[in-house]
Amino acid sequence: MEYQITGHTRLGGLLGTPIAHSISPAMYNETFRLLGLDCVYVCLDTANANLGELVRALRSVNVFGLNVTMPHKEQVLEHLDALSPAAQMIGAVNTVQNKDGTLIGHNTDGIGYMQSVREQGCDITRTPMTLLGAGGAASSIAIQAALDGAPVLHIVNRRGRSWSNALRLADTINRNTACRADVTDLADTAAVKRCILESRLLTNATSIGMAPHAEHTPIPDTSCFHPDLLVSDVIYNPRQTRLLAEAAKAGCRTFNGMYMLLYQGVAAFHIWTGLDMPVEQIRAKFFQ
Numbered sequence: 001m002e003y004q005i006t007g008h009t010r011l012g013g014l015l016g017t018p019i020a021h022s023i024s025p026a027m028y029n030e031t032f033r034l035l036g037l038d039c040v041y042v043c044l045d046t047a048n049a050n051l052g053e054l055v056r057a058l059r060s061v062n063v064f065g066l067n068v069t070m071p072h073k074e075q076v077l078e079h080l081d082a083l084s085p086a087a088q089m090i091g092a093v094n095t096v097q098n099k100d101g102t103l104i105g106h107n108t109d110g111i112g113y114m115q116s117v118r119e120q121g122c123d124i125t126r127t128p129m130t131l132l133g134a135g136g137a138a139s140s141i142a143i144q145a146a147l148d149g150a151p152v153l154h155i156v157n158r159r160g161r162s163w164s165n166a167l168r169l170a171d172t173i174n175r176n177t178a179c180r181a182d183v184t185d186l187a188d189t190a191a192v193k194r195c196i197l198e199s200r201l202l203t204n205a206t207s208i209g210m211a212p213h214a215e216h217t218p219i220p221d222t223s224c225f226h227p228d229l230l231v232s233d234v235i236y237n238p239r240q241t242r243l244l245a246e247a248a249k250a251g252c253r254t255f256n257g258m259y260m261l262l263y264q265g266v267a268a269f270h271i272w273t274g275l276d277m278p279v280e281q282i283r284a285k286f287f288q
């Protein structure tokens with residue numbers, strides 16, 4: 001189908017900086033073309049100081065929706081009218097819906113990750129989980145896993161910048177969901193090993209192993225990897241991290257962060273339009 005900007009074309013886009021490398025414009029604009037929607041999605045690179053002004057301007061031109069990435073995922077909250085329950089619990093937004101002039105913040109990162117878990121045939125309601133990290137990606141995953149019914153969540157993090165966030169996450173989950181969450185220090189290798197041995201899903205949501213430091217792994221002692229363990233990484237560069245390679249060698253099934261990236265976009269698109277993204281075509285074109 002031919003794709004043309006017209007006088008009626010609706011605008012959407014990505015707020016963040018730097019964002020020129022983002023795959024989002026290609027993914028959404030191809031979706032609009034495939035579905036014949038008169039919309040366009042662009043990168044709106046903006047500094048922190050201009051965020052409020054830009055959101056006000058986008059509201060005034062009746063933008064169909066926005067994505068938000070680093071460093072604005074938390075700061076954008078003060079410019080929105082309402083939040084989804086998950087965004088409220090996470091304290092960060094990656095998707096903004098414009099519902100008849102009301103800007104509603106959502107967080108689809110965790111939704112995207114949990115969809116990639118389901119795609120592996122894993123029923124989270126029967127799956128004790130160990131999550132490495134307590135930064136932005138980990139927060140979205142922890143809250144969504146708990147909301148989706150994970151019975152047990154071991155959050156493992158180093159005692160650094162995000163340690164207090166790990167404690168806050170566990171407390172929020174224990175107070176608001178039926179999931180039992182606890183926090184373990186990454187340096188306590190015996191305790192980390194116990195968490196993983198008890199789990200059926202291990203998720204690395206730290207940046208350990210991301211290019212250009214692909215030689216690193218968050219779990220150097222692989223003796224706790226067991227064949228019932230599904231091991232995943234939110235990292236997608238490289239496609240196979242050292243963690244995934246070593247887990248596969250130990251007989252675990254593994255998957256990387258590509259599908260989290262795809263499915264957070266699928267969920268955002270559905271929030272904006274009520275429509276399903278043609279996932280197979282988008283996956284084949286951009287996510288191989």
Ligand code: NDP
Pocket residue numbers: 109132133134135136137138157158159160161162163186205206207208210234235236257258260261262264
């Ligand atoms: P944050 O900076 O918010 O969090 C990073 C986490 O990793 C923190 O818990 C941090 O601990 C921990 N960490 C980093 N380095 C080390 C280290 N050397 N040793 C121990 N812990 C460490 O980043 P994000 O959550 O935004 O991103 C994390 C990863 O997720 C990145 O690789 C990013 O590319 C990926 N990602 C993938 C997405 C997808 O769609 N697939 C979406 C979003 C992110 P501390 O706070 O102490 O530094």
